[in-house]
Amino acid sequence: MSTNPFKIIRPTDQPPEHLRKDVMGSIKLVMLLVRFVQLFMADYAMSIFENVRLAGRRDQPQGDEQGRTKPQPPERT
Amino acid sequence: MLFKKKAKPDNTLSDEEIVARLQQAMEADRFAVLYDRYSTKVFQKCLGMTRNRELAQDLTHDIFVKAFVNLSKFDHRAKFGTWLYSITYNYCLDHLRKDQRYRSEPIEEEVHEGQEEGEDRYEAELFAIRFDLLEDVLSRLDPADRAMLLMKYQEEHSVKEIMEMLGLGESAVKMRMLRARERALQVYHQLMPAEP
Numbered sequence: 001m002s003t004n005p006f007k008i009i010r011p012t013d014q015p016p017e018h019l020r021k022d023v024m025g026s027i028k029l030v031m032l033l034v035r036f037v038q039l040f041m042a043d044y045a046m047s048i049f050e051n052v053r054l055a056g057r058r059d060q061p062q063g064d065e066q067g068r069t070k071p072q073p074p075e076r077t
Numbered sequence: 078m079l080f081k082k083k084a085k086p087d088n089t090l091s092d093e094e095i096v097a098r099l100q101q102a103m104e105a106d107r108f109a110v111l112y113d114r115y116s117t118k119v120f121q122k123c124l125g126m127t128r129n130r131e132l133a134q135d136l137t138h139d140i141f142v143k144a145f146v147n148l149s150k151f152d153h154r155a156k157f158g159t160w161l162y163s164i165t166y167n168y169c170l171d172h173l174r175k176d177q178r179y180r181s182e183p184i185e186e187e188v189h190e191g192q193e194e195g196e197d198r199y200e201a202e203l204f205a206i207r208f209d210l211l212e213d214v215l216s217r218l219d220p221a222d223r224a225m226l227l228m229k230y231q232e233e234h235s236v237k238e239i240m241e242m243l244g245l246g247e248s249a250v251k252m253r254m255l256r257a258r259e260r261a262l263q264v265y266h267q268l269m270p271a272e273p
Contacts (some may be wrong), residue, residue: 005208006230015120019134021140023112027105030146034103 079243082250083198088179092157099148108145115158116141119165126169140168162234163242166224173220199258203230206265210230217264222257 086095088106092114099107119140123133144164149162203226206214215223228234228242239250 004204004230005206005211006227008208009211010231011121011124013121013124013130015116015137016134019120019137020112020116021107023116023138024109026109026138026142027145030142031103031105031142 082133086210087225093153096148096151096157097153100151112141115161116160119161122162122165122227122232123169125231126220126224127174128212132172136169136172140165143168159238159241163244166228166242170220170224198255199262202262203258206261210265210268211249213268214264217268218257218260221253222260225254225257226261 086109088110089108090098092111095107095110097103110233116137120133120137123136123140124130127133127136140161144161147164151157155163212221215226218226228239234242236247236250236254239245239254240247243250245253
């Protein structure tokens with residue numbers, strides 16, 4: 001079988017050094033944008049869930065998941 | 078504080094371990110390890126597809142950014158390299174299609190009788206193409222055919238890997254490969270009479 005000509009024309013060039021800086025710069029920019037979005041989204045989500053949790057707690061007795069109440073320390077007279 | 082100073086990432090981790098950690102927390106330094114491992118291959122694939130160094134640089138840049146943005150979609154079923162090369166080929170194809178206003182012709186993808194025996198049909202003829210004419214032949218093919226031939230004969234990816242990279246079935250890959258070989262030989266035979 002003859003030599004594979006595709007192997008002969010295969011590029012052997014290396015990517016330029018500045019490309020690494022360009023790519024990592026863009027990656028850091030993407031991370032920054034994502035973190036800003038997360039910051040604002042987290043704030044809204046937090047405020048919504050905080051309200052739900054507080055509203056739900058108002059009428060519920062204090063206790064664990066099985067409904068057992070924790071023993072309260074005796075009141076001092 | 079938005080960015081904390083972190084310890085240097087461990088270079089001994091496998092690609093998949095690095096991706097798993099990146100999926101938990103984004104870290105540019107950890108992604109840089111993947112860049113260092115794959116940038117040459119991705120750049121050379123882009124160069125093979127485009128034959129243009131500046132364009133290959135731009136595409137390599139975009140491919141790594143796209144891979145970073147889509148890391149959460151990597152489901153660890155394939156190797157990270159296969160997943161990245163899939164982005165590479167598809168991104169290059171999309172770019173070349175837009176650039177050359179290429180419109181793909183519908184390809185019959187059902188398995189024809191006798192296809193199995195003819196899987197390697199035209200391979201010997203393809204390998205007999207003069208290497209100094211091969212670049213010319215490839216540049217005259219449509220990008221999808223060029224990608225097929227480069228994946229198979231330059232990068233020596235298996236049919237299974239090509240299936241994963243292009244999201245195609247086995248018979249579709251074999252059929253497209255056969256068509257790509259046929260078209261390459263047609264172009265070669267058109268170029269040959271012009272030779273002195």
